[in-house]
Amino acid sequence: MEQTDILSLSLAELESCMKEMGQPKFRAKQIFSWLHQKQVTSFAEMTSLSLQLREKLQEKFCINRLNIARRLASSIDDTVKYLYELPDGNFVETVLMEYHHGKSLCISTQVGCRMGCQFCASTIAGFVRNLTPAEMLLQIYETQRDAGCRIDSLVLMGIGEPMDNFENVVTFFRLLSHPDGFGMSLRHVTVSTCGLVPRIRELADLHLGVTLSVSLHSPENRRRSEIMPVNRKYPVEELLEACRYYFSETGRRVTMEYAVIEGVNCTRQDAKALADRLAGMQCHVNLIPVNPIAERSFRTLRRSVERFQQELESLGVHATIRRTLGSDIQAACGQLRRDAGKSLENAQENESRNKP
Structure with missing residues (x-):
């Protein structure tokens, strides 16, 4: 049975x-x-x-468990990155971070990702399957057991697109926040999306209280479609209208994530276009130095991020620069899973070659 x-x-x-x-x-x-x-x-x-x-x-x-396949502790801050092996042998990544308000955990929601964002390592190894609510919970429980701490807040920004695994994510939220269970307030939870508009509206209608974080990365449809294929289906105008709807239904200010990429999206003209797009919206912009990955040529200079922030501020847009954590341990999601996949493929190939 x-x-x-x-x-x-x-x-x-x-x-x-x-x-x-x-x-x-x-x-x-x-x-x-x-x-x-x-x-x-x-x-x-x-x-x-x-x-x-x-x-x-x-x-x-x-009662399933996750196996710690790799555990990397940063030597420059308190960040710890876990590569968890799932019961079926697949891998996901989880990152434990230290902030002034406590311990925050970044979890994965899928094995791989099908969204195809050009600057993201998570999508390179391909999409395998959705995580179950239990597998999302276990990233919290196993990390707490290993680190000996209580997780205070949560971000769904690891491997995968949470809104592409919507039903399981919503079930996970209800389990996570149940007063007879883990009991985390969903006001301490942030869910990130590349812009699946119908799901943003569905989430708004549920009034769960989670913070919505949107990966915007360009204010212009042509450029955003080049680096984020989802924009071809849900263009910037529809995405921002859904964000306005989310705020109107929940009262929760939306975060606009913006990876600053040299030669792609950080000119003065880009800043002006972004300010125009966000005019009158209850949101703030979180600027991210793009993480270099071997398969892509995207790069960021720190001075470019700071200059872009200053330009946005001069245009009346509140913008912050994301604090970089665990830069010495590949804390950007997707890289450990990709490397683990390559190692497994190499081992299988070597085994095949050595067979008589």
């Missing part, structure tokens, strides 16, 4: 399972607490349940 991944089940779904098993409803709440508050890794640890029930749970359900 195929086992069900119990970490992905809501409390209501657990209650339904308990009813089917002839158990009282309150057992579901006990199990939910063991899973998401105490974060046990086996049913044997659920000592408030009878041995008979624990054995039945073991037959019907599974």
